[in-house]
Amino acid sequence: xxxxxxxxxxxxxxxxxxxxxxxxxxxxxxxxxxxxxxxxxxxxxxxxxxxxxxxxxxxxxxxxxxxxxxxxxxxxxxxxxxxxxxxxxxxxxxxxxxxxxxxxxxxxxxxxxxxxxxxxxxxxxxxxxxxxxxxxxxxxxxxxxxxxxxxxxxxxxxxxxxxxxxxxxxxxxxxxxxxxxxxxxxxxxxxxxxxxxxxxxxxxxxxxxxxxxxxxxxxxxxxxxxxxxxxxxxxxxxxxxxxxxxxxxxxxxxxxxxxxxxxxxxxxxxxxxxxxxxxxxxxxxxxxxxxxxxxxxxxxxxxxxxxxxxxxxxxxxxxxxxxxxxxxxxxxxxxxxxxxxxxxxxxxxxxxxxxxxxxxxxxxxxxxxxxxxxxxxxxxxxxxxxx
Amino acid sequence: xxxxxxxxxxxxxxxxxxxxxxxxxxxxxxxxxxxxxxxxxxxxxxxxxxxxxxxxxxxxxxxxxxxxxxxxxxxxxxxxxxxxxxxxxxxxxxxxxxxxxxxxxxxxxxxxxxxxxxxxxxxxxxxxxxxxxxxxxxxxxxxxxxxxxxxxxxxxxxxxxxxxxxxxxxxxxxxxxxxxxxxxxxxxxxxxxxxxxxxxxxxxxxxxxxxxxxxxxxxxxxxxxxxxxxxxxxxxxxxxxxxxxxxxxxxxxxxxxxxxxxxxxxxxxxxxxxxxxxxxxxxxxxxxxxxxxxxxxxxxxxxxxxxxxxxxxxxxxxxxxxxxxxxxxxxxxxxxxxxxxxxxxxxxxxxxxxxxxxxxxxxxxxxxxxxxxxxxxxxxxxxxxxxxxxxxxx
Numbered sequence: 094x095x096x097x098x099x100x101x102x103x104x105x106x107x108x109x110x111x112x113x114x115x116x117x118x119x120x121x122x123x124x125x126x127x128x129x130x131x132x133x134x135x136x137x138x139x140x141x142x143x144x145x146x147x148x149x150x151x152x153x154x155x156x157x158x159x160x161x162x163x164x165x166x167x168x169x170x171x172x173x174x175x176x177x178x179x180x181x182x183x184x185x186x187x188x189x190x191x192x193x194x195x196x197x198x199x200x201x202x203x204x205x206x207x208x209x210x211x212x213x214x215x216x217x218x219x220x221x222x223x224x225x226x227x228x229x230x231x232x233x234x235x236x237x238x239x240x241x242x243x244x245x246x247x248x249x250x251x252x253x254x255x256x257x258x259x260x261x262x263x264x265x266x267x268x269x270x271x272x273x274x275x276x277x278x279x280x281x282x283x284x285x286x287x288x289x290x291x292x293x294x295x296x297x298x299x300x301x302x303x304x305x306x307x308x309x310x311x312x313x314x315x316x317x318x319x320x321x322x323x324x325x326x327x328x329x330x331x332x333x334x335x336x337x338x339x340x341x342x343x344x345x346x347x348x349x350x351x352x353x354x355x356x357x358x359x360x361x362x363x364x365x366x367x368x369x370x371x372x373x374x375x376x377x378x379x380x381x382x383x384x385x386x387x388x389x390x391x392x393x394x395x396x397x398x399x400x401x402x403x404x405x406x407x408x409x410x411x412x413x414x415x416x417x418x419x420x421x422x423x424x425x426x427x428x429x430x431x432x433x434x435x436x437x438x439x440x441x442x443x444x445x446x447x448x449x450x451x452x453x454x455x456x457x458x459x460x461x462x463x464x465x466x467x468x469x470x471x472x473x474x475x476x477x478x479x480x
Numbered sequence: 481x482x483x484x485x486x487x488x489x490x491x492x493x494x495x496x497x498x499x500x501x502x503x504x505x506x507x508x509x510x511x512x513x514x515x516x517x518x519x520x521x522x523x524x525x526x527x528x529x530x531x532x533x534x535x536x537x538x539x540x541x542x543x544x545x546x547x548x549x550x551x552x553x554x555x556x557x558x559x560x561x562x563x564x565x566x567x568x569x570x571x572x573x574x575x576x577x578x579x580x581x582x583x584x585x586x587x588x589x590x591x592x593x594x595x596x597x598x599x600x601x602x603x604x605x606x607x608x609x610x611x612x613x614x615x616x617x618x619x620x621x622x623x624x625x626x627x628x629x630x631x632x633x634x635x636x637x638x639x640x641x642x643x644x645x646x647x648x649x650x651x652x653x654x655x656x657x658x659x660x661x662x663x664x665x666x667x668x669x670x671x672x673x674x675x676x677x678x679x680x681x682x683x684x685x686x687x688x689x690x691x692x693x694x695x696x697x698x699x700x701x702x703x704x705x706x707x708x709x710x711x712x713x714x715x716x717x718x719x720x721x722x723x724x725x726x727x728x729x730x731x732x733x734x735x736x737x738x739x740x741x742x743x744x745x746x747x748x749x750x751x752x753x754x755x756x757x758x759x760x761x762x763x764x765x766x767x768x769x770x771x772x773x774x775x776x777x778x779x780x781x782x783x784x785x786x787x788x789x790x791x792x793x794x795x796x797x798x799x800x801x802x803x804x805x806x807x808x809x810x811x812x813x814x815x816x817x818x819x820x821x822x823x824x825x826x827x828x829x830x831x832x833x834x835x836x837x838x839x840x841x842x843x844x845x846x847x848x849x850x851x852x853x854x855x856x857x858x859x860x861x862x863x864x865x866x867x868x869x870x871x872x873x874x
Contacts, residue, residue, distance in 0.1 A: 114694055117694065117697070118694045118695070118696035118697055119696070121696065121697055121700060122696055122700070125700060132727045132728070135726070135727050135728055135729060136726050136727050139725065139726045139727075139730075140726065206498075207488065207491065207495075208488065208489060208491070208495055208498055208499055208502075209488040209489055209499075210489060210498070210499045210502040210503045210506065211498050211499070211502045213502075213506065214502040214505060214506050217506070217509075220856065221852070223855075223859075224803075224807075224851070224852045224855035224856045224859065225807070225848055225851055225852055225855075226807035226808070226810045226822070226851050227807070228810040228811060228813075228814065228822060229810060229822055229844065229847060229848055229851065232822065232826060232844065233840075233844050233848075236826065236840045236844075237840045237841055237844060241838055241840060419711070419712035419713070420712070420714075422712040422714040422715055423714055423811075425714070426714075426814045433712070433714060433715055433718070436715075436718075437718065440722060446719075446722040446723045446726075447719075447723045447726055450715060450718060450719045450722070450723060451719075453715055454711050454715055454716075454719070457710065457711055457712055457715065458707070458710040458711060461709075461710035462710065
């Protein structure tokens with residue numbers, strides 16, 4: 094019996110799955126547009142009623158406030174204040190990310206230690222910090238530690254006579270000279286050190302000996318930095334108490350210290366968990382193979398486990414970095430003059446709220462996008478190439 | 481014992497040094513904490529302000545509403561927990577089961593006892609008893625689902641029934657008392673519960689939209705998720721505080737608590753969508769294909785086959801998201817000037833009786849205790865569920 098070939102009866106267009114799919118999408122789009130249009134219409138109406146600026150012209154108005162630790166003048170435009178706030182956000186982000194990664198990795202490893210005491214210490218730290226709100230840590234750091242536990246300037250702590258710790262901030266030794274010059278010098282030293290390390294690796298690949306690339310790189314870097322230091326005649330400057338303040342060195346704002354400390358403490362507890370999970374996720378055979386070829390404990394960690402663990406941890410770490418950067422907006426609650434605080438002050442001074450905060454949001458969005466681009470770049474470099 | 485010490489503490493010289501250093505750090509911290517809690521801490525500031533810390537200036541005559549909604553929440557959580565659990569329990573001795581219960585909820589019980597002792601009046605004791613009764617009732621109700629014809633109820637309906645009761649009560653309570661009378665831990669608790677309940681369905685829809693085959697829908701959902709994930713919650717809350725009036729008519733401009741709920745819901749939904757998307761991606765293609773082979777519609781494949789498995793696979797990550805929402809409710813305090821627990825905690829140290837006495841340690845310790853116990857118990861539960869489901873075991 095041959096199957097009867099029936100010509101499919103024509104489906105009416107309103108039951109055609111393709112039409113339906115498009116209709117659904119167009120409907121969804123229309124709904125979104127309708128919502129946006131409604132919001133925009135209300136916005137226009139309300140703005141017309143209260144005669145408020147809607148564009149970014151407010152950026153040219155004088156700022157009318159000063160930023161502590163900065164020679165920004167009151168008459169300078171709001172734009173400059175925003176730039177300064179942006180730079181302050183970046184400052185917190187860079188230092189926070191670097192410190193949180195180091196501390197988090199150490200604690201993550203400590204949590205897997207064979208030593209019971211070290212393990213307990215790591216666990217207590219992670220479980221204590223991870224379950225507290227960041228804002229609580231920040232408030233604690235600001236109100237209880239910096240403003241209350243730190244001494245007044247008259248009897249400031251002077252650890253090793255290098256630092257001045259008081260409730261007016263922490264002053265650290267700093268160099269004298271042009272920061273840009275020194276920055277370029279350090280960057281080129283790092284570049285040369287990197288090249289030396291690469292050459293070492295190539296040589297070691299040929300000879301089959303241990304490369305010790307890190308050792309060579311770091312030594313080259315240090316030697317070069319010392320050379321630059323001596324050649325260009327930089328000098329140290331130690332801070333000392335001078336009346337009601339400190340002179341010399343670099344003074345870190347108390348709010349800066351509180352913000353960075355709480356961000357680092359909070360984020361490192363999350364990073365520690367990621368590092369721990371990633372180390373556990375490295376296949377057991379890798380560690381056993383390292384034992385089999387008689388690597389020492391630290392070699393095994395440094396050369397076999399950690400590189401692979403960081404490959405696994407990279408995407409999650411990137412998320413934590415993004416969180417840290419976005420959380421730095423909480424600096425506004427303790428009057429650290431980062432982006433959000435600047436926006437809040439300008440709005441308080443009469444700048445229009447919607448453009449000012451939208452600008453702030455866009456800047457954060459841009460920072461997030463750039464950060465995730467960088468993380469994705471490293472992730473692609475590190476990722477295992479699979480078929 | 482001695483072998484254990486030698487193996488775990490003094491394996492080598494470096495090991496011994498590490499042991500001594502970390503033991504002294506740990507010992508110092510523990511000593512300081514004990515000294516603070518039992519000797520130097522002046523806890524009368526907490527005792528005097530206990531009501532403000534917990535419920536703010538909530539009117540006394542409406543307190544029964546708060547009580548009822550807390551009881552209803554306990555009831556539904558207990559009933560959901562024991563109704564969804566379909567594994568056959570091993571026959572354990574009563575002592576073993578009690579020990580397990582103690583491990584899971586000991587902290588909550590201890591904290592509640594501590595609060596009741598601090599409050600020290602009959603109402604608090606009675607309330608504690610009611611909470612226990614409502615949890616037991618919830619458990620009975622949950623078990624009834626497993627053993628009676630209620631079993632035929634679809635899962636989503638079961639969840640909705642359970643979630644509706646506390647939500648209705650909470651909204652009723654919110655409507656009854658004026659906003660400025662709200663405060664304390666009550667705000668954090670309600671913000672968290674309501675935002676969790678609202679963000680979950682939105683997150684599921686966004687995740688499905690992002691995985692949809694319809695390009696326009698996918699782009700819309702992706703744009704929403706990425707935009708909200710790139711923005712700091714604090715700035716969004718500030719924006720909602722000062723700029724919402726511009727976008728909606730003044731007649732429906734909500735007060736600070738509803739603004740906070742809106743922002744938390746929209747924000748958490750974006751993160752939750754990413755978590756659920758991860759779950760959806762972890763489901764093998766064969767599952768959906770099997771559904772197709774059976775002739776199920778796309779809708780049925782999604783809601784009967786892939787989504788339930790996906791949600792189950794990412795329960796720990798979802799709970800993690802809820803924990804961070806719970807902790808982030810403190811941001812509403814500073815961004816929208818809501819008198820939440822943290823705000824009250826710092827404000828009470830500025831009362832005339834306590835000003836300038838350095839009592840910030842005591843009050844922040846109390847605030848921290850409540851948040852810590854809540855988050856810690858939730859994260860422990862999520863680890864337990866993770867273990868029970870066998871997710872993540874290679």
